[in-house]
Amino acid sequence: MKNFIKLEDLTNFNETLSQAIDLKKNITKYSALGKGKTLGMLFFNPSLRTRLSTQKAANSLGVHSMIMNFSNEAWALEFENGTRMTGIRSEHIKEAAGVVSQYFDMVAIRAFASLTNKEKDEAEIVLNSFSKYATIPIINMESATAHPLQALADAITLTEHRTPHRPKIVLTWAPHPKALPHAVGNSFTKMMKNIDAEFIIANPEGYALNPEITKGVKIYTNQDKAIEGADFVYAKSWCSYEQYGQILRTDDKWMITPKKMKLTNNAKFMHCLPVRRNVVVADSVLDNPNSLVIKQSENRIYAAQAVLKEILENG
Numbered sequence: 001m002k003n004f005i006k007l008e009d010l011t012n013f014n015e016t017l018s019q020a021i022d023l024k025k026n027i028t029k030y031s032a033l034g035k036g037k038t039l040g041m042l043f044f045n046p047s048l049r050t051r052l053s054t055q056k057a058a059n060s061l062g063v064h065s066m067i068m069n070f071s072n073e074a075w076a077l078e079f080e081n082g083t084r085m086t087g088i089r090s091e092h093i094k095e096a097a098g099v100v101s102q103y104f105d106m107v108a109i110r111a112f113a114s115l116t117n118k119e120k121d122e123a124e125i126v127l128n129s130f131s132k133y134a135t136i137p138i139i140n141m142e143s144a145t146a147h148p149l150q151a152l153a154d155a156i157t158l159t160e161h162r163t164p165h166r167p168k169i170v171l172t173w174a175p176h177p178k179a180l181p182h183a184v185g186n187s188f189t190k191m192m193k194n195i196d197a198e199f200i201i202a203n204p205e206g207y208a209l210n211p212e213i214t215k216g217v218k219i220y221t222n223q224d225k226a227i228e229g230a231d232f233v234y235a236k237s238w239c240s241y242e243q244y245g246q247i248l249r250t251d252d253k254w255m256i257t258p259k260k261m262k263l264t265n266n267a268k269f270m271h272c273l274p275v276r277r278n279v280v281v282a283d284s285v286l287d288n289p290n291s292l293v294i295k296q297s298e299n300r301i302y303a304a305q306a307v308l309k310e311i312l313e314n315g
Protein backbone atom coordinates (compact mmCIF):
# COMPACT_ATOMS: atom_id res chain seq x y z
CA MET A 1 0.00 0.00 0.00
CA LYS A 2 1.43 3.39 -1.02
CA ASN A 3 -1.44 5.69 -0.04
CA PHE A 4 -4.27 5.24 2.48
CA ILE A 5 -6.95 7.43 0.97
CA LYS A 6 -9.80 4.94 1.18
CA LEU A 7 -10.44 1.66 3.00
CA GLU A 8 -10.02 -0.27 -0.26
CA ASP A 9 -6.37 0.88 -0.40
CA LEU A 10 -5.53 -1.67 2.30
CA THR A 11 -3.78 -4.63 0.70
CA ASN A 12 -5.67 -7.03 2.98
CA PHE A 13 -8.30 -5.66 5.38
CA ASN A 14 -8.27 -8.68 7.71
CA GLU A 15 -4.48 -8.70 7.97
CA THR A 16 -4.41 -4.99 8.86
CA LEU A 17 -7.19 -5.53 11.40
CA SER A 18 -5.24 -8.41 13.04
CA GLN A 19 -2.09 -6.29 12.97
CA ALA A 20 -3.88 -3.44 14.74
CA ILE A 21 -5.21 -5.79 17.43
CA ASP A 22 -1.69 -7.20 17.86
CA LEU A 23 -0.17 -3.73 18.16
CA LYS A 24 -2.58 -2.96 20.99
CA LYS A 25 -0.97 -5.76 23.00
CA ASN A 26 2.52 -4.39 22.40
CA ILE A 27 2.48 -0.78 21.22
CA THR A 28 6.28 -0.37 21.25
CA LYS A 29 7.04 -3.59 19.30
CA TYR A 30 8.04 -1.60 16.19
CA SER A 31 9.43 1.48 17.91
CA ALA A 32 12.53 1.51 15.69
CA LEU A 33 10.70 1.03 12.36
CA GLY A 34 10.23 4.74 11.67
CA LYS A 35 13.51 6.04 13.06
CA GLY A 36 14.58 9.14 11.13
CA LYS A 37 11.19 9.44 9.34
CA THR A 38 8.82 12.40 9.59
CA LEU A 39 5.04 12.46 9.22
CA GLY A 40 3.49 15.77 8.17
CA MET A 41 -0.06 16.31 9.41
CA LEU A 42 -2.05 18.98 7.56
CA PHE A 43 -5.40 20.06 8.97
CA PHE A 44 -7.92 22.01 6.95
CA ASN A 45 -10.48 21.29 9.75
CA PRO A 46 -10.45 20.81 13.55
CA SER A 47 -9.78 17.52 15.30
CA LEU A 48 -9.20 16.02 18.72
CA ARG A 49 -9.06 12.21 18.25
CA THR A 50 -7.54 12.02 14.79
CA ARG A 51 -4.79 14.47 15.54
CA LEU A 52 -3.73 13.00 18.89
CA SER A 53 -4.19 9.31 18.07
CA THR A 54 -2.26 9.61 14.80
CA GLN A 55 0.54 11.50 16.54
CA LYS A 56 0.66 8.87 19.27
CA ALA A 57 0.71 6.11 16.64
CA ALA A 58 3.58 7.84 14.84
CA ASN A 59 5.53 8.29 18.11
CA SER A 60 5.16 4.62 18.96
CA LEU A 61 6.74 3.70 15.61
CA GLY A 62 9.64 6.09 16.16
CA VAL A 63 8.24 8.52 13.56
CA HIS A 64 8.55 12.23 14.26
CA SER A 65 5.41 14.24 13.44
CA MET A 66 4.92 17.88 12.43
CA ILE A 67 1.52 19.55 12.39
CA MET A 68 0.19 22.50 10.44
CA ASN A 69 -3.31 23.97 10.58
CA PHE A 70 -3.59 24.73 6.90
CA SER A 71 -6.89 26.57 7.16
CA ASN A 72 -5.47 29.48 9.17
CA GLU A 73 -1.67 29.17 9.08
CA ALA A 74 -0.79 28.35 5.46
CA TRP A 75 -1.28 30.29 2.24
CA ALA A 76 -4.70 29.67 0.70
CA LEU A 77 -4.28 27.00 -1.98
CA GLU A 78 -5.30 27.16 -5.63
CA PHE A 79 -6.32 23.78 -7.06
CA GLU A 80 -7.35 24.82 -10.60
CA ASN A 81 -4.79 24.44 -13.37
CA GLY A 82 -4.06 27.20 -15.86
CA THR A 83 -5.78 29.86 -13.78
CA ARG A 84 -4.44 33.43 -13.42
CA MET A 85 -3.97 33.64 -9.66
CA THR A 86 -5.17 37.20 -9.02
CA GLY A 87 -7.56 36.30 -6.15
CA ILE A 88 -7.03 35.34 -2.52
CA ARG A 89 -5.34 32.02 -3.33
CA SER A 90 -1.60 32.65 -3.12
CA GLU A 91 -0.06 29.22 -3.58
CA HIS A 92 -0.75 26.49 -6.13
CA ILE A 93 -1.16 22.89 -5.01
CA LYS A 94 1.63 21.88 -7.43
CA GLU A 95 4.20 23.84 -5.42
CA ALA A 96 2.62 23.15 -2.00
CA ALA A 97 2.58 19.37 -2.58
CA GLY A 98 6.09 19.49 -4.01
CA VAL A 99 7.35 21.46 -1.01
CA VAL A 100 5.81 19.23 1.69
CA SER A 101 7.31 16.24 -0.13
CA GLN A 102 10.76 17.69 0.65
CA TYR A 103 10.07 17.99 4.39
CA PHE A 104 8.20 14.77 5.16
CA ASP A 105 8.32 11.06 4.39
CA MET A 106 4.51 10.74 4.57
CA VAL A 107 1.74 13.31 4.75
CA ALA A 108 -1.62 12.90 6.49
CA ILE A 109 -4.42 15.28 5.52
CA ARG A 110 -7.82 16.26 6.92
CA ALA A 111 -10.08 18.11 4.49
CA PHE A 112 -13.85 17.91 5.05
CA ALA A 113 -16.65 18.23 2.52
CA SER A 114 -17.89 21.72 1.65
CA LEU A 115 -21.45 20.32 1.54
CA THR A 116 -22.27 23.00 -1.05
CA ASN A 117 -21.10 21.23 -4.20
CA LYS A 118 -21.60 17.46 -4.41
CA GLU A 119 -19.52 17.01 -7.57
CA LYS A 120 -16.54 18.87 -6.14
CA ASP A 121 -16.78 17.05 -2.81
CA GLU A 122 -16.96 13.68 -4.54
CA ALA A 123 -13.92 14.58 -6.63
CA GLU A 124 -11.95 14.74 -3.33
CA ILE A 125 -9.97 17.65 -4.77
CA VAL A 126 -7.67 18.22 -1.76
CA LEU A 127 -6.66 14.59 -1.13
CA ASN A 128 -6.46 13.68 -4.81
CA SER A 129 -4.46 16.80 -5.72
CA PHE A 130 -1.92 16.12 -2.98
CA SER A 131 -1.81 12.52 -4.16
CA LYS A 132 -1.22 13.69 -7.75
CA TYR A 133 1.52 16.25 -7.07
CA ALA A 134 3.24 14.93 -3.92
CA THR A 135 5.97 12.34 -4.19
CA ILE A 136 5.34 10.81 -0.76
CA PRO A 137 2.52 8.59 0.61
CA ILE A 138 -0.78 10.28 1.51
CA ILE A 139 -2.93 9.28 4.49
CA ASN A 140 -6.59 10.27 4.80
CA MET A 141 -7.45 11.75 8.22
CA GLU A 142 -11.07 12.35 7.02
CA SER A 143 -11.82 13.69 3.61
CA ALA A 144 -15.00 14.89 1.92
CA THR A 145 -16.43 11.40 1.50
CA ALA A 146 -14.37 9.01 3.65
CA HIS A 147 -12.97 8.47 7.13
CA PRO A 148 -11.15 5.14 6.76
CA LEU A 149 -9.05 5.45 9.94
CA GLN A 150 -12.29 5.74 11.95
CA ALA A 151 -13.78 2.73 10.14
CA LEU A 152 -10.70 0.61 10.83
CA ALA A 153 -10.83 1.60 14.52
CA ASP A 154 -14.53 0.69 14.59
CA ALA A 155 -13.70 -2.72 13.13
CA ILE A 156 -11.25 -3.26 16.01
CA THR A 157 -13.95 -2.28 18.53
CA LEU A 158 -16.54 -4.58 16.94
CA THR A 159 -14.04 -7.45 16.91
CA GLU A 160 -13.16 -6.92 20.57
CA HIS A 161 -16.85 -7.01 21.54
CA ARG A 162 -17.75 -9.89 19.27
CA THR A 163 -20.99 -11.69 20.25
CA PRO A 164 -21.15 -15.51 20.39
CA HIS A 165 -23.76 -15.33 17.58
CA ARG A 166 -23.67 -13.50 14.22
CA PRO A 167 -24.42 -9.95 15.40
CA LYS A 168 -27.02 -7.52 14.19
CA ILE A 169 -25.33 -4.15 13.65
CA VAL A 170 -27.35 -1.02 12.91
CA LEU A 171 -25.95 2.26 11.63
CA THR A 172 -28.62 4.82 12.43
CA TRP A 173 -28.91 8.43 11.37
CA ALA A 174 -29.38 10.77 14.32
CA PRO A 175 -30.45 14.43 14.55
CA HIS A 176 -28.00 17.33 14.60
CA PRO A 177 -28.44 21.10 14.35
CA LYS A 178 -25.66 21.42 11.76
CA ALA A 179 -25.27 19.86 8.32
CA LEU A 180 -22.65 17.14 8.75
CA PRO A 181 -20.72 15.19 6.08
CA HIS A 182 -21.28 11.57 5.04
CA ALA A 183 -17.67 10.45 5.50
CA VAL A 184 -18.10 8.35 8.67
CA GLY A 185 -21.32 6.70 7.46
CA ASN A 186 -19.75 5.93 4.07
CA SER A 187 -16.59 4.37 5.49
CA PHE A 188 -18.45 2.42 8.18
CA THR A 189 -20.75 0.99 5.49
CA LYS A 190 -17.77 0.00 3.33
CA MET A 191 -15.96 -1.49 6.31
CA MET A 192 -19.00 -3.63 7.20
CA LYS A 193 -18.52 -5.58 3.95
CA ASN A 194 -15.58 -7.23 5.78
CA ILE A 195 -17.52 -8.16 8.93
CA ASP A 196 -19.78 -11.22 9.23
CA ALA A 197 -22.96 -9.60 10.53
CA GLU A 198 -26.53 -8.66 9.69
CA PHE A 199 -25.94 -5.02 8.77
CA ILE A 200 -28.78 -2.51 8.55
CA ILE A 201 -28.83 1.23 7.94
CA ALA A 202 -31.68 3.28 9.40
CA ASN A 203 -32.38 6.77 8.16
CA PRO A 204 -35.45 8.98 7.74
CA GLU A 205 -36.85 9.65 4.27
CA GLY A 206 -34.54 12.03 2.40
CA TYR A 207 -31.45 11.03 4.38
CA ALA A 208 -30.26 8.01 2.37
CA LEU A 209 -26.48 7.86 1.95
CA ASN A 210 -24.92 7.64 -1.53
CA PRO A 211 -26.76 4.64 -3.11
CA GLU A 212 -23.54 3.50 -4.79
CA ILE A 213 -22.05 2.97 -1.34
CA THR A 214 -25.11 1.40 0.29
CA LYS A 215 -25.85 -0.94 -2.64
CA GLY A 216 -26.94 -4.33 -1.26
CA VAL A 217 -27.47 -3.04 2.31
CA LYS A 218 -30.93 -3.25 3.95
CA ILE A 219 -32.20 0.27 4.61
CA TYR A 220 -35.05 1.01 7.02
CA THR A 221 -36.84 4.30 7.39
CA ASN A 222 -38.36 3.17 10.70
CA GLN A 223 -35.67 3.44 13.37
CA ASP A 224 -37.53 1.38 16.01
CA LYS A 225 -37.99 -1.52 13.60
CA ALA A 226 -34.35 -1.32 12.52
CA ILE A 227 -32.84 -1.44 16.00
CA GLU A 228 -35.16 -4.18 17.29
CA GLY A 229 -32.91 -6.99 18.57
CA ALA A 230 -29.72 -5.18 17.54
CA ASP A 231 -26.42 -6.10 19.22
CA PHE A 232 -24.72 -2.85 18.22
CA VAL A 233 -26.29 0.56 17.55
CA TYR A 234 -23.94 2.99 15.80
CA ALA A 235 -25.42 6.50 15.73
CA LYS A 236 -24.20 9.16 13.33
CA SER A 237 -25.66 12.38 11.98
CA TRP A 238 -25.34 13.39 8.36
CA CYS A 239 -27.05 15.88 6.08
CA SER A 240 -29.20 14.92 3.10
CA TYR A 241 -27.22 13.41 0.22
CA GLU A 242 -30.03 13.77 -2.31
CA GLN A 243 -30.80 17.39 -1.40
CA TYR A 244 -27.10 17.87 -0.92
CA GLY A 245 -26.05 19.63 2.29
CA GLN A 246 -29.62 20.27 3.48
CA ILE A 247 -31.11 19.65 6.94
CA LEU A 248 -34.60 18.28 6.30
CA ARG A 249 -35.86 17.88 9.86
CA THR A 250 -35.14 19.39 13.27
CA ASP A 251 -37.22 17.18 15.61
CA ASP A 252 -35.65 14.78 18.11
CA LYS A 253 -37.60 11.62 17.22
CA TRP A 254 -34.45 9.82 16.03
CA MET A 255 -32.34 10.68 19.09
CA ILE A 256 -31.03 7.54 20.79
CA THR A 257 -32.73 7.25 24.18
CA PRO A 258 -32.91 4.54 26.87
CA LYS A 259 -36.41 3.71 25.57
CA LYS A 260 -34.96 3.00 22.10
CA MET A 261 -32.09 0.96 23.53
CA LYS A 262 -34.70 -1.20 25.34
CA LEU A 263 -35.81 -2.43 21.88
CA THR A 264 -32.34 -3.90 21.26
CA ASN A 265 -30.62 -7.06 22.45
CA ASN A 266 -28.87 -5.12 25.25
CA ALA A 267 -26.91 -3.44 22.44
CA LYS A 268 -23.57 -1.75 22.70
CA PHE A 269 -23.74 1.90 21.70
CA MET A 270 -21.19 3.34 19.28
CA HIS A 271 -20.40 6.82 17.96
CA CYS A 272 -17.21 8.20 16.43
CA LEU A 273 -17.28 11.41 18.55
CA PRO A 274 -17.53 14.32 18.98
CA VAL A 275 -21.17 13.87 19.97
CA ARG A 276 -23.79 16.39 21.07
CA ARG A 277 -25.35 15.09 24.27
CA ASN A 278 -29.16 15.01 24.39
CA VAL A 279 -29.31 15.89 20.70
CA VAL A 280 -27.80 12.81 19.05
CA VAL A 281 -27.97 10.56 22.12
CA ALA A 282 -29.30 10.86 25.66
CA ASP A 283 -26.86 11.28 28.57
CA SER A 284 -27.93 8.00 30.14
CA VAL A 285 -27.10 6.00 26.97
CA LEU A 286 -23.67 7.60 26.66
CA ASP A 287 -22.94 7.14 30.37
CA ASN A 288 -24.12 3.52 30.37
CA PRO A 289 -21.45 0.77 30.59
CA ASN A 290 -22.72 -0.46 27.19
CA SER A 291 -21.38 2.67 25.54
CA LEU A 292 -18.19 1.92 23.57
CA VAL A 293 -17.40 5.48 22.49
CA ILE A 294 -14.23 5.88 24.59
CA LYS A 295 -12.98 2.45 23.54
CA GLN A 296 -13.57 3.47 19.90
CA SER A 297 -11.43 6.55 20.41
CA GLU A 298 -8.68 4.45 22.03
CA ASN A 299 -8.68 2.14 19.03
CA ARG A 300 -7.97 5.07 16.73
CA ILE A 301 -4.35 4.77 17.95
CA TYR A 302 -3.94 1.17 16.79
CA ALA A 303 -5.77 1.73 13.51
CA ALA A 304 -3.38 4.59 12.69
CA GLN A 305 -0.37 2.61 13.88
CA ALA A 306 -1.25 -0.38 11.67
CA VAL A 307 -1.68 1.90 8.64
CA LEU A 308 1.55 3.84 9.23
CA LYS A 309 3.44 0.59 9.80
CA GLU A 310 2.20 -0.84 6.51
CA ILE A 311 3.23 2.30 4.62
CA LEU A 312 6.67 2.39 6.28
CA GLU A 313 7.27 -1.27 5.47
CA ASN A 314 6.29 -0.78 1.85
CA GLY A 315 8.51 2.01 1.07
Ligand code: CP
Residues within 6 Å of the ligand: 046, 047, 048, 049, 050, 051, 142, 150, 272, 273, 274
Ligand atom coordinates in the same frame (compact mmCIF):
# COMPACT_ATOMS: atom_id res chain seq x y z
N1 CP B 1 -13.85 10.84 15.24
C1 CP B 1 -12.98 11.79 14.86
O1 CP B 1 -12.44 11.78 13.75
O2 CP B 1 -12.73 12.73 15.82
P1 CP B 1 -11.99 14.13 15.58
O3 CP B 1 -12.82 14.90 14.60
O4 CP B 1 -11.90 14.78 16.92
O5 CP B 1 -10.63 13.84 15.01
